[in-house]
Amino acid sequence: MTNSINELDHAQVILVAGSNTTEAHPQVARRIFHAVDNGAALIVIDPRRTRLADKARIHLQLRPGTDIPLINGMMRCIIDENLIDDLFLSMRTENYFALRDMLLKVDLEETAALTGVPRKLIARAARTYARAQRSTICYCLGVTQHVCGTANVETYANLAMLTGHVEQEFTGVDPLRGQNNVQGACDMGALPAVFPGYQSVADPRIKKKFEQAWGVELPATPGLTLLDMTHNRGAASGSALQKALPRLRAMFVMGENPMLSDPDLHQVEKTLKGLDFLVVSDLFLTETARLADVVLPAASFAEKSGTVTNSERRVQLMHRAIAPIGDSRPDHRIIMSLARRMDFAMDYESPAEIMEEICLLTPIYGGMYHDRLASSHGLQWPCTDRAHAGTPYLHKYSFTRGRGRFVPASHVEPAEPVDADYPLMLITGRRYHHYHTGTMSRLCPTLDREEPRPRLDMHPDDAAALQLRQMDRVRVSSRRGSCEFNLHITPRTPPGTLYCDFHFHEAPTNKLTLATADPTARCPEFKLCAVQVRKGGAG
């Protein structure tokens, strides 16, 4: 997030895109509710009528995958009504004319037809967002998990820059991160092209700094993305890019369950089974761990100390509550033992000592010492040294790259449009009571009772057309596979669109999804694939 979660309380306009905030980020939703209580206008962009949309002043119920034309339409209205922030544009941004030229070609009638959102509503949302002093954008995986995920995000950034709704409190462009430490994992370089703190692997000076600190030679080329690893055995349908990938021979998977969470599971299975050696470190024997040559028992959150970094870049100290059970060990102990077996003398006394090294080598974490974190509710990066108080919101006087660059984008068709054989669009996501592939939450009796079986949300019109009834067993098939759900008929899902989660091994949703991914981020289009539905069960 460019801004802090608490700032949402005082925003005048909150635009939420592709986020079922009440279910996926309840602690953020609480701030949004609070802001709405205090008179803030809420704009929700979502194909489904989520519970948050019930609270919205404007719900733009767009056709799935049409974020870019919708936001371009809003920006066109903003230009037409001269609601742009001239000063911000001239002082802080570049390439505005390219955006303007593109927007001037936008036909709002076409936009309305393409997105399914009435023109008047687009204009109203544009006015509401642009006119307020303090407008903020929150987005989530509904924006990013598309073949055009990067362009989607750039388009929302264009909207924020066009109206100058960045660089100050209560504004910004805020991606809501899904897990307690997914931000921390990215920050610490669990990405193929960067060292910790987003320092480029390709930069020779940075590479040298880390080589000096660790006393080893480091590769100068970026590694593989997750998708390129789990889809490493180039499928017949795989892209040329995938076929050109170096062949993976071994993998070490920590706390991840790609055998349920990655798209087109058939390909994942083929890849994992084709490895010479697979090691999985996890709390329980997951679907992925079952394929492993070696499984290492990892300690849970309650059994280890360290830090986690949340959506708002806040690094928080986490204290061990109980001693590790059985043979399980905290992650850093597992890695250290492995490193020593590989003749690298990795030896840290404590997580605090590891943090000291992070402070030394990672400028944005420069002042995040454990003793400082212990005496506060955490610090937000950038926090460059011991005296630095942390940064509640980013881009105050300049963007990281200097001027903010407008990157105009136009509509990208879904990778797999619907057709006569597969006439329905399937959106995948999460449910409130379960976490990820259910490896933990499904073992908790109370949570599992709340959401005991995989369900498929369908609009009553579609159900009537298919002659299906509430709680019927249905078989959903795509070109790649099929699985069974219990039908949940609800008007919250629009006609022609289905919604399901991926928490259940009984219904491995990712057998259905497709691995076509955004060319830049390599994030697959989890949010859309074409499917058909038949009555399932014994019949």
Next chain:
Amino acid sequence: MNPVILSKDHLVPLLRKISRSRRLIAPLRNEHGDTIFSEITDLDGAVPDLDNQAQNSLKPFFFPQTEKLSSYIIDRDPVNGALRYSFHAHLPENRPTLYFGVRSCDMFGLMYTDMIFLGGAERDIYYEQRRKNAVFITIGCNHPWKNCFCNATRTGPFLEMGFDLQLTDIGNRFFVEADRAGGMKILRNYPQFFRPVTEEDRRAQFQAALEARGLFRRLVHVDLAVKLLREQEPESLFAELSGRCRDCGGCAFLCPTCTCFNITDRQLDEDGGERIRSWDACTFSGFSLMAGNHNPVDCSTGRIRRRFLHKLKHDTAKHGRPSCVGCGRCVDICFGGVDIVRFINSISALEEENGREENHER
């Protein structure tokens, strides 16, 4: 028994004496700044925190979040060789315990759970086992905390009965009253710590109790809400608040008087497993889910209805008073903003509006 005086200097020495023969549980501030009822094993290292409200009530000590009720093994009947299940009950240990620094609301909460677990024809043996050897030294609240409203539920800030000993802070000393046998026994066994009260002590105690009543920061019309609920159920308010409820169960888990539980069996290996009792909450949809997936409650609009009707209406009908003790814990824990104070205030505000409209019509 006449009240007595305990000098503050003598508090720790008294606790030390009692803790020779009893486990000591008191509010304790931990290294992270949280005050939690915990066991104190070393009175030199840790002194009870009487300045902050404990985040937990006493409920978990008598009715734990999860507890093993019994274990089962699958073995063969020695007579006919048939496979059978054998069950073995697991009764908790029964350690004499002193609960010190208990607030009036929590003491009252425990009297309520006594009624639930021990009041009927069937007594809950697990609860009873923990309850048997417990002694309580409560302390009245001279300074109610920010979410407290026990004045409105009439469960504090001082108690008339139910405690073993009740302390009132009157400067450099405590005014000590005894109600039940456990308290009298302490006064008898350790007379050296106590002195008789003077007229001045009595005046100080009266003054402290009087002042405390004026220091509540929240005005919560519990009686009005009870009355209004008897007349009519505010369906639209239930729907509005149910939509906000985040279904976390935090209110029920922290509530001193919420006693719903679920029982699940956990298989440990091929040959056996255990039966677990764990806290449940009426706000969960699974709470009322029936076979065939039928649910008599539409949780999107009625999730919190059951909770507030139980606390304010059904318990009043059954036991003569609402089962909310005004501790205010659910106010801070609820991140949907649907705690009982918000409910009571909303229903009171609705009534006020209606009243205004009626006046207007006239």
